[in-house]
Amino acid sequence: MTDINSIRAQFPHTKKSIYFNVASAGPLSMESFNILDKHYKICLDARIGSQVEVFDALKNIRRSGKKLFGCRAGEIGFGFNTTFGINLAAFGLPLKKGDEVLLSDVEFPANVYPWLELRNRGVKIKFAKSRNGFLDVDAFEQAITRRTKVIATSFVQFFNGQKIDLKALGEVCKKRNIFFVVDAMQGAGCEPINVRKWNIDIATAGGQKWLLSPQGSGIFYVSDETKKILKAPWRSWLGVDWKCDWTNLNDFSRKFESSAQQYEMGTYPAGHVLAFDHALSCITKLGISNIQKHNHRLIDRLIEYLKSEPTWQIVSALEPKQRSSILSFTTDALPIKSIHRHLLKNRIVTALREGAIRVSIHLYNDESDIDQLISCLRQAVRESK
Ligand SMILES: Cc1ncc(COP(=O)(O)O)c(C=O)c1O
Incomplete structure (x- = not known):
């Protein structure tokens, strides 16, 4: 595990699910x-x-x-x-x-x-x-x-x-x-x-x-x-x-x-x-700074979508000094539990914490993970209308 771009291959779970729940439990690498x-x-x-x-x-x-x-x-x-x-x-x-x-x-x-x-x-x-x-x-x-x-x-x-x-x-x-x-x-x-x-x-x-x-x-x-x-x-x-x-x-x-x-x-x-x-x-x-950069870049992608869709409210702080590798969002328009379940049915693992979907992103995640999450959220919004 030396290059952040080749790390994904060392985490077999990435072939089975999209894992955004490291804030609950971290997966093991093959090694x-x-x-x-x-x-x-x-x-x-x-x-x-x-x-x-x-x-x-x-x-x-x-x-x-x-x-x-x-x-x-x-x-x-x-x-x-x-x-x-x-x-x-x-x-x-x-x-x-x-x-x-x-x-x-x-x-x-x-x-x-x-x-x-x-x-x-x-x-x-x-x-x-x-x-x-x-x-x-x-x-x-x-x-x-x-x-x-x-x-x-x-x-x-x-x-x-x-x-x-x-x-x-x-x-x-x-x-x-x-x-x-x-x-x-x-x-x-x-x-x-x-x-x-x-x-x-x-x-x-x-x-x-x-x-x-x-x-x-x-x-x-x-x-x-x-x-x-x-x-x-x-x-x-x-x-x-x-x-x-x-x-x-x-x-x-x-x-x-x-x-x-x-x-x-x-x-x-x-x-x-x-x-x-x-x-x-x-x-x-x-390097923790490299990991942080990777994680924040992916979170930016998710934030961009969440901000563009009025259904969602981000409940995390967005000021650079207060941001971390966790992003939580909620909605008044749909039951949040059903969103969590909908994601899970699509093999996207997040956590439900204090009334919000918590997405925690780490070094094995990539852009395609975020895009699948966004596409699943878009589907939920479409189906609710
Ligand atoms: C902020 C924080 N501290 C501690 C823990 C867990 O504590 P421990 O490692 O003692 O089980 C968690 C989550 O499980 C946590 O989110």
């Missing part, structure tokens, strides 16, 4: 499947050895994660999903009774439920108010009080694809001495992110969507400065370095890694780690 297949054949034959290759893959993941997030490799850890990093933040940051955590009222629940649990410790959870589903930095600023200790937000909103201005919000957090936690799930792999430049303390993303990896893989970032303050809410025997020598395990004197590895959790899902390493390295080699 990732082969890696998993090879690994599980080894398991079937009971040929699992010291697993040096898994630990090498973890090292690569940290290197790729550094490119993906714009940080140091020692600030990247392997998590099983987005939730892993959110829990690390919620239960590891120094929060006490009376402190406030600021979320928004349009967050994906993965970035809400772990924080709500802190209410049991007397921490107050507040929600910045969105307008028509959109958030701006002002909405967060207005809700900040002197007790606000954490702001936690998604990079890209799951239902309308709005990209939050993390740079501006990071500056607010830095000025007010507030921890800044980012759920990067819907942006990591398709929108450039720079955690260090944007003053982010903790970021987290599952691998199962835009990073085209198996469910049960993911990465998190903890800045070196935050590591000094973050108290690990759990400890793992693999948080210390055994150098892949498993012959003297009753040595309890080892020190925890100073890298983000110290926050990881027990035995790794080996097959997932290997496939995740492969996909992540392909995506970072392709």
Whole structure:
């Protein structure tokens, strides 16, 4: 996977359906499947050895994660999903009774439920108010009080694809001495992110969507400065370095890694780690800016049609700074559920989210996919008249 124009051939699903639903679940490439297949054949034959290759893959993941997030490799850890990093933040940051955590009222629940649990410790959870589903930095600023200790937000909103201005919000957090936690799930792999430049303390993303990896893989970032303050809410025997020598395990004197590895959790899902390493390295080699350009160019084509047909209303932000690889639209003229079903019958997979059709576009999509979607939407409009 090195050239974005030849990538399609490496995703067998493109021969069966038009897939615009990576924001729900990312497809695997043939190569990732082969890696998993090879690994599980080894398991079937009971040929699992010291697993040096898994630990090498973890090292690569940290290197790729550094490119993906714009940080140091020692600030990247392997998590099983987005939730892993959110829990690390919620239960590891120094929060006490009376402190406030600021979320928004349009967050994906993965970035809400772990924080709500802190209410049991007397921490107050507040929600910045969105307008028509959109958030701006002002909405967060207005809700900040002197007790606000954490702001936690998604990079890209799951239902309308709005990209939050993390740079501006990071500056607010830095000025007010507030921890800044980012759920990067819907942006990591398709929108450039720079955690260090944007003053982010903790970021987290599952691998199962835009990073085209198996469910049960993911990465998190903890800045070196935050590591000094973050108290690990759990400890793992693999948080210390055994150098892949498993012959003297009753040595309890080892020190925890100073890298983000110290926050990881027990035995790794080996097959997932290997496939995740492969996909992540392909995506970072392709370059997130190149992927973004490709995705946005295709979305432009769809926007042009949607704007030309009064039946549809785009519910995503169209300002360049707020756009992502997700575009959602709705209609008052037709039942939206029937549009979703009509597309599915024509093998076009989208998602229905908060009353709108959500189209999520990634590197294996091309112009012909968009044209088929448009032609199907035209048909629905024609039939309704
Ligand atoms: C913004 C966002 N965060 C997180 C998740 C999922 O969290 P996890 O990877 O922990 O299942 C999703 C979607 O499933 C999402 O849209």
